[in-house]
Amino acid sequence: MTGLLDILQPCVEGGSPPGAVALVDRGDGSEPEVVAVGSADAAGDVPMVRDSIFRIASLTKPVTAAATMMLVEDGRFALDDAVAAWLPEIAEPMVVRTPSSPVDDVVPAARPVTVADLLTFRAGWGFPTDFSLPAVAPLFGELRQGPPQPRAVAAPDEWMATLARIPMLHQPGEAWLYNACSDILGVLIARVAGCSLPEFLAERIFEPLGMADTGFAVPAGQLGRFTHCYRAGADGGLDLVDAPDGQWSSMPAFPSGAGGLVSTADDWFAFARMLLDGGGPLLSADSVRRMNTDHLTAAQRDGASLFLEGQGWGFGGSVDVTPTDPWNVPGRYGWIGGTGTAAHIVPSTGLTTILLTQLELAGPSPLPEPMRAVWAYGARGPRTTRT
Incomplete structure (x- = not known):
């Protein structure tokens, strides 16, 4: 056997x-x-x-x-709450006109990003199947997404300021995109909880x-x-x-x-x-x-x-x-x-x-x-x- x-x-x-x-x-x-x-x-x-x-x-x-759901149970926020109250950097995000558009060809997000968007990886930032899309490059180069490299990533406030300058690939709720949403959740947890x-x-x-x-x-x-x-x-x-x-x-x-x-x-x-x-x-x-x-x-x-x-x-x-x-x-x-x-x-x-x-x-x-x-x-x- x-x-x-x-x-x-x-x-x-x-x-x-x-x-x-x-x-x-x-x-x-x-x-x-x-x-x-x-x-x-x-x-x-x-x-x-x-x-x-x-x-x-x-x-x-x-x-x-799981940590995010603990804060939901604590009554600190609800799944359908917009995260802008705690993450003001992404209160008014921009979205590339089409996934293949240049990073400066953008339109406003149709609605705010919610806690549920982040948990389901449908907030608009992250890796698609096609890594060659223009809006993907800043995720690697500026946010240091990809293989973990703790010493190379900026502190949370600076990281969020950088994220705010990077357009979404898709409108909130539209598509599943890998990885970035968990990092955003980590910042959200810390700010809501008042500790690291x-x-x-x-x-x-x-x-x-x-x-x-x-x-x-x-x-x-x-x-x-x-x-x-x-x-x-x-x-x-x-x-x-x-x-x-x-x-x-x-x-x-x-x-x-x-x-x-x-x-x-x-x-x-x-x-x-x-x-x-x-x-x-x-x-x-x-x-x-x-x-x-x-x-x-x-x-x-x-x-x-x-x-x-x-x-x-x-x-x-x-x-x-x-x-x-x-x-x-x-x-x-x-x-x-x-x-x-x-x-x-x-x-x-x-x-x-x-x-x-x-x-x-x-x-x-x-x-x-x-x-x-x-x-x-x-x-x-x-x-x-x-x-």
């Missing part, structure tokens, strides 16, 4: 990725199955362990969405759930558990992107709600259990239901095919709508991180699958086979090795 070790060991034996930690819990009351294989560095000097710390990249997004995003997440989510190794920087005393981060090199080897004493060794000026967190498999599992338990003790069951419900139209899902591959989008994560390929499980909620991470839950069954590696993805799709294999193993149970 095939187990997690059988799935992951062949993947790391060739050194790409150098190591991985996977966790599968089927919600049946038994202990989760956890496997750590390979090493935390390409040289093989630091063994991978269960509590190795990873840059989880876009697995930050569901956490940011790291402080809010630590007090309201990480401490109550016991997520002791999750944050926007790794304390000096824990750097020995922090993995290196790599991308595939042109020569077939691995190029170092970030070392343990690099960009996450101190608190960033801009804590990215889109991709700034570091965490461990067990920490993210604690967050997953909260969602599977109906939000207790942090959220109501209704808020969790809104998070893992698809909010997109069929046309919006089709327009986001590069990222979603037929999936829908809830708040902060994708939702499997129909089994469009053998790996999908209708109702599955979660997301992937560009640093080589993936985490999903299935509310109807209690399943959780988590895979953490330290090798950047080559692009939004197709996804690496180990991610799909871990999903399938969790969803289908141990299975006989294919011949």
